Amino acid sequence: MRRPRLSLSTKVLALVLVPLVLQLATLFWVAKLENDAEVLLLESINAKKISDAINVLSQDVYEYIGEFGRDNPLRHVTTGDEKLQMLHRRHELHYKQLKDSVQHDAKLYECVVASEQAAYKTFGLIRRLEEIPEDGPEQVQKLRKKLWKDVRKDVKSILGGGLLEHAAQQEKLAEVDAVEQARLRELSKQLMILIAIADTIIAIAVAFYLTRTIANRLSILNENSLRLAANVPLHTPIGGNDEIATVDKTFHSMAMTLKEAAKKERAIIDNARDFICSIDSNGKFSAANPASQTVLHHAPENLLGTHFADYVADSRENVLQIFANLKTQGDSSPVELRMKRSDGTIVHVLLSAHFSKEEDATFCVIHDITERRKAETLKQEVMAMVTHDLRTPLSTLRHIFTFLETGKHGKLDEKGNDFINAGGRNVDRLLTLVNDLLDVEKADSGQMHIERTKVSLNECFDASVSSLTVFAESKDVKLDFVETDLIVMGDEERIDRILNNLIGNAVKFSPKGGKVTLSAEREIAKGGRELAVIAVRDEGEGIPEDKLENIFEKFQQVERRSENNQEKGSGLGLAICRAFVQLHGGKIWAESKIGEGSIFKFTLPLA
Ligand code: ADP
Numbered sequence: 001m002r003r004p005r006l007s008l009s010t011k012v013l014a015l016v017l018v019p020l021v022l023q024l025a026t027l028f029w030v031a032k033l034e035n036d037a038e039v040l041l042l043e044s045i046n047a048k049k050i051s052d053a054i055n056v057l058s059q060d061v062y063e064y065i066g067e068f069g070r071d072n073p074l075r076h077v078t079t080g081d082e083k084l085q086m087l088h089r090r091h092e093l094h095y096k097q098l099k100d101s102v103q104h105d106a107k108l109y110e111c112v113v114a115s116e117q118a119a120y121k122t123f124g125l126i127r128r129l130e131e132i133p134e135d136g137p138e139q140v141q142k143l144r145k146k147l148w149k150d151v152r153k154d155v156k157s158i159l160g161g162g163l164l165e166h167a168a169q170q171e172k173l174a175e176v177d178a179v180e181q182a183r184l185r186e187l188s189k190q191l192m193i194l195i196a197i198a199d200t201i202i203a204i205a206v207a208f209y210l211t212r213t214i215a216n217r218l219s220i221l222n223e224n225s226l227r228l229a230a231n232v233p234l235h236t237p238i239g240g241n242d243e244i245a246t247v248d249k250t251f252h253s254m255a256m257t258l259k260e261a262a263k264k265e266r267a268i269i270d271n272a273r274d275f276i277c278s279i280d281s282n283g284k285f286s287a288a289n290p291a292s293q294t295v296l297h298h299a300p301e302n303l304l305g306t307h308f309a310d311y312v313a314d315s316r317e318n319v320l321q322i323f324a325n326l327k328t329q330g331d332s333s334p335v336e337l338r339m340k341r342s343d344g345t346i347v348h349v350l351l352s353a354h355f356s357k358e359e360d361a362t363f364c365v366i367h368d369i370t371e372r373r374k375a376e377t378l379k380q381e382v383m384a385m386v387t388h389d390l391r392t393p394l395s396t397l398r399h400i401f402t403f404l405e406t407g408k409h410g411k412l413d414e415k416g417n418d419f420i421n422a423g424g425r426n427v428d429r430l431l432t433l434v435n436d437l438l439d440v441e442k443a444d445s446g447q448m449h450i451e452r453t454k455v456s457l458n459e460c461f462d463a464s465v466s467s468l469t470v471f472a473e474s475k476d477v478k479l480d481f482v483e484t485d486l487i488v489m490g491d492e493e494r495i496d497r498i499l500n501n502l503i504g505n506a507v508k509f510s511p512k513g514g515k516v517t518l519s520a521e522r523e524i525a526k527g528g529r530e531l532a533v534i535a536v537r538d539e540g541e542g543i544p545e546d547k548l549e550n551i552f553e554k555f556q557q558v559e560r561r562s563e564n565n566q567e568k569g570s571g572l573g574l575a576i577c578r579a580f581v582q583l584h585g586g587k588i589w590a591e592s593k594i595g596e597g598s599i600f601k602f603t604l605p606l607a
Pocket of ligand 1: 501505506507509538540541542543551556557558559569570571572573574575598
């Protein structure tokens with residue numbers, strides 16, 4: 001059978017409310033007992049008061065009888081006798097008080113009223129006796145005697161009619177009430193003690209229950225979270241169906257999900273082709289995936305605890321520097337490294353690493369690029385071979401055309417000369433293309449080096465303008481430069497190549513009658529470095545904005561309807577310019593607006 005679902009708040013509420021209700025009920029009971037005792041006390045006091053009042057009355061009566069109950073003393077009584085007057089007043093007062101006290105008891109009240117009437121009757125007889133002379137005729141004396149008899153008889157009836165019995169009864173009632181009141185007071189005292197004991201027991205029981213049901217279970221929850229972090233199996237699920245049990249259930253299912261996710265992650269890492277590892281703060285492997293076997297020919301378990309740098313074939317300091325930099329920067333761009341395999345062979349790898357501050361560890365992905373390296377080397381070798389094998393016969397052809405143009409080996413007719421010129425131009429284009437390709441490949445593979453000297457920009461401008469003036473004139477384009485005294489540090493030959501390329505393009509894409517201008521300006525870069533910004537400005541048709549970056553990539557050209565195929569270049573010129581500028585530590589970019597011309601700018605360090 002399913003247990004009723006009691007929430008934690010309901011349980012706590014019940015724990016507080018049940019004893020509270022019990023306490024309140026007992027307190028009400030005690031209050032009632034106290035009230036009953038109070039009523040009994042009042043009753044007892046009243047009964048005592050009544051019995052006392054009757055006793056006082058009876059004393060008054062006896063005093064009265066004692067004073068006036070015999071023949072003789074009465075003779076001395078005269079109207080206005082002080083003692084008699086006082087007794088009368090006392091009587092009146094005591095009867096009034098007694099009547100007030102017995103109002104609740106009709107029978108007793110009746111009895112008191114009868115006694116009062118008898119008393120007044122007696123007082124009336126005594127007053128009449130006072131008026132009759134003591135020494136009158138016999139008839140008068142007879143009347144006095146008779147009155148005396150009546151007085152004595154009435155005096156008795158004052159206390160008759162059960163008044164004295166009532167007094168005794170009230171006395172007894174007062175005693176009984178006092179005993180009952182004491183009993184009730186004792187009972188309420190006992191109840192109070194019982195509540196105190198019950199309170200203590202309940203408090204202990206509640207504390208025990210709360211500890212068992214809440215604190216203990218919460219500590220299991222807490223322990224479970226630590227176990228999850230330490231990858232230790234969790235406690236069995238907490239029983240019950242309150243909030244704690246629900247949280248525990250959710251925690252268990254969350255732990256299960258995490259376990260599943262970790263399993264999947266592990267599977268991905270285990271099956272990855274790249275060597276994935278973590279390296280601790282001492283530079284030692286703390287975890288490695290099975291790909292270590294394929295990449296380094298070392299089983300992962302053999303790597304653990306060994307130093308990463310021991311497997312690197314390059315300079316050890318270099319590797320330590322990479323890891324030191326990682327600690328400050330977090331991530332690094334991938335670095336190419338050479339690593340040693342167990343059999344001593346070298347493997348080229350690309351190392352991508354990330355440093356985690358929380359774990360104080362570096363996580364690395366090591367990708368085997370040996371094959372790619374081989375392919376690149378092969379490509380370079382092929383390129384070198386092709387370009388060399390092409391360049392040599394092309395150069396020979398160029399010489400042959402030059403010789404033929406001189407006419408030393410016989411004159412050609414006009415058509416023959418045209419063929420020779422066209423052939424020479426085409427060989428030139430091919431030679432340029434081969435040279436450009438060679439330069440691009442050299443730049444890409446990092447084999448290109450520059451020799452820096454102080455170079456006068458003005459001289460460079462002058463030389464480039466002079467060499468391209470004929471070309472510019474053939475296009476009806478004006479070529480000019482703004483004089484400058486800036487001296488840069490660079491490779492003069494390469495700077496000339498950059499300028500020639502940019503000017504060549506500017507002239508090529510200028511309209512007839514257009515103007516191409518060269519200029520240079522001094523600029524202070526961010527780190528305080530002084531630069532020369534060289535600009536080649538034309539008035540051509542411009543370059544679309546989305547192509548401004550693109551044109552510096554290899555073989556990138558802007559489609560133009562007006563361009564004639566004869567002039568179509570290889571798309572390598574700007575790529576070479578960028579490679580040369582970067583070799584100088586500068587940058588190159590283009591600014592242009594369609595229809596308003598373009599400005600190509602590049603920076604070089606000032607000498
Ligand atoms: P190409 O041999 O085709 O000139 P480049 O790399 O020198 O190769 O130039 C790439 C492309 O950039 C050119 O095809 C041309 O479309 C565009 N370009 C270069 N310079 C200019 C210029 N001054 N004005 C307009 N377009 C230009």
